[in-house]
Amino acid sequence: MTKSLYMLKRLLSVLPILAVLAFKQAPTLPRVITPTFKKDTINIITYGAKADGITLNTKSINAAVTACSKKGGGVVVVPAGLWLTGPVELKSNVNLHLKKEALLQFTPDFDQYELVQSNWEGVPQWRNQSPLFANNQTNIAITGFGIIDGSGEAWRMVKKDKLTETQWKKLVASGGVLSSDKKTWYPSEKSLKGSTVKNAGYITPEKTLEDVKAVKDFLRPNLLVFNGCKKVLLEGVTFQNSPAWCLHPLMCEDLTVRNVYAKNPWYAQNGDGIDLESCKNVVIENSTFDVGDDGICIKSGRDAEGRKRGKPTENVVVRNCTVYHAHGGFVIGSEMSGGAKNIYVDNCTFIGTDIGLRFKTTRGRGGIVENIFVNNIVMKDIVAEAILFDMYYAAVDPVVLAGEKREPPKVETLPVTEETPQFKEIYITNVVCNNAEKAVFVRGLPEMNVKNIVLKDMVLRAKEGLYMTEADGFVFKNVKLYTTNTDPVLNVHNSKNITLEGIDYSAGSNVLINVSGEKSKGIVVTKTDTGKASKKFTTTYGANEAAVEMK
Known part of the structure; x- marks a missing residue:
């Protein structure tokens, strides 16, 4: 091979990496339009509501909302006190405002929730009516300083091990x-x-x-479902104890979530904080999540139904948020069949989450996740992985329970079809993690690698460093991996076009990098003190030493 031909092939191999590096700035996102309301107010007491914790105020509250909407809108006030109610339907131009010390308590009486055709986990399904719901409404809000409680303990199944x-x-x-x-x-x-x-x-x-009635109690509702709504505001309120997902905006546009607190028991199965599904133009800011499943989650429908809908979640800003217990702090998937793009996450803190940044999907989903920008993330005491990309998601808890056995997925190459999901063009920078089980875990598909990812400017303290398989076009730049398991610090399997630049790691490590698999190639280690490890690299399971270049 001539030198010029070799250089051309080398340039072509790194073009995907150069393309990712070009994403220095997040895309310019459109302005999110927030709702505005007339100053007219209606107090639910005017319509007969009683704060005695016994009276079921469903009719009174809904009558107040309907009257307010018919008059052109305004504010429906829930005063201080305990207000027992069944499902409440929000309508256009209405701001449901909870005063300080107001507790809107949804009844645990299942008979108050009729069966409706809704959507659950990205698929049209029968569900019990959500306690808070709106369909195709415009200019709506739930604001204030009170608490909304979904009586989730009446609905949820509970695992003994938890x-x-x-x-x-x-x-x-x-x-x-x-x-x-x-x-x-x-x-x-x-x-x-x-x-x-x-x-x-x-x-x-x-x-x-x-x-469906024979299994009605199993069909747990999400606490809040706004479907097809425009100009939506959730602000200041605590949403807690949901039967299933806490906040579920579905196919909404111009959504602002500000200063809310989503709170569920840590063992609450399917107890997500917020699930944005096929939404466009969204800001989530200054909010706190302490829940039983994923904290802040991006979705867009499941499998064929999601692809048929064809609505990605796009143009999203998540900033200044804190996530405590959750399966993942910021999550995309696994129901992402309509795609996700142009998402910017900045200045968030994850404390005690199972996983920090969690990207998950599986065969059958299809969909493309791309143009994701994550910056300024602080993590502490992450139970499993600080950063995870997994294309073999199996709908199980991210942390193996005591006595539970899990077999690794069967690795086989399948044809690429519309059911093949994609993760690509994801840029993550300025991350500090103090204590995790694993720093970074990447598991792509043989037929569709996780592609063109940049992880830059990080300090990650964990038991284990990097495990990567079936990746293409990864850049690790200025990443400090301080691990207790140093044999090896970095594992790269069947991956190509990997750049490891300016990597720091624990002195006295046994092996810096182990490369395995006959498909591995184009792995470059540069601007790194390889002398801190006893061995610079090892190759196993068919990998060729020529796959690794030390500069």
Whole structure:
């Protein structure tokens, strides 16, 4: 091979990397339009509401909202006190405002929630009516200083492994039923039956309403679902104790979430904080999430249904937020079949989350996640991975429970189709993580690698450093990996066009990098003190030493 031909091939191999490096600035996002309201106010007391914790105020609150909307809009005030209610429907030009010390308590009486055709985990499904809902409304808000409680404990199943022995005994003694293996508690027989029916809530031609009623209690509602709404504001309120997801804006546009607190028990199954699904033009800022599943999550529909909808979540700013317990601090997926793009995350803190930055998908989803910009992230005490890209998501908890055994996914190369998902053009910079199990985990598909990712300017303290398989066009620049497992610090398997520049690591490490797999090539280590390790690199499982270049 001539020198000029070699140089041309080398240039072509690094073009994807150069393309990613070109993304120095996030895209210019359109201005998010916030709603405005008339100063007219209506107090729910005027419509007969009583704060005695006994009176069911469903009719009174909904009558106040309807009257306000018909008059051209304004503010519906929920005063201080405990207001028991069933589902509340928000309507155009109405701001539902909770005064300080107001507690809007949704009833645990399942009969107050009718079965409706809705959407759950990216697929049209039968669900119980959400406590707070709006469909195709414009200029709506929930604001104030009060608390909205979804009575989630009445709906949720609970795994034994997630409670102490005393907590478990108390829960079982309260009623409900146990699964056949006695490891999961369900609030009712209908709830247990639903867990045994495949796709219990799916809307299909052969399924009757009577079929769905037989498993009604299993079809837990999300606390808030705004579907197809425009100019939406959620501000100041605490949303807590949701039956399933806490906040679920679906196909909304011009959404502002500001100074909210989403709070669920840490063991709350499907207890996500906020799930943006197929939304456009969004700001989430100055908010706190302490929940049982993913904290701040981006979605866009699941599999064929998501691709058919074809609406990505796009033009999103997440800034100045804190996530405590959650499966992931900031998450994209796994239901991302409509795609996700032009998303900017800045100045967020994750404390005690299972995973910090979590990108997850699986075969069958399809969809493209691209143009994601993450900057200024602080993490502490991350249970598993600080940064994770996983294209083998299997719908299980990110941390293996005691006594649980998991087999690694079967690795095989399949044809690329519309069902093949993609992660590409993701730029993450200025991350500090103090204590994680793994610093970075990357697992792409053989037929569709995780592509063109930049991780830059980081200090990551963890037990293990980097594990990468099936990646193409990764740049690690100015990354400090201080790990207790130093054999090796970096694992690269069946990956190509990998640049490791300015890597610092623990002195006295056994091996800096192990390269494995016969597909590995174009791995460049540069501006790095390789002498701090006993061995610069090793090759295993068919990797060729020529795959690694030390500069």
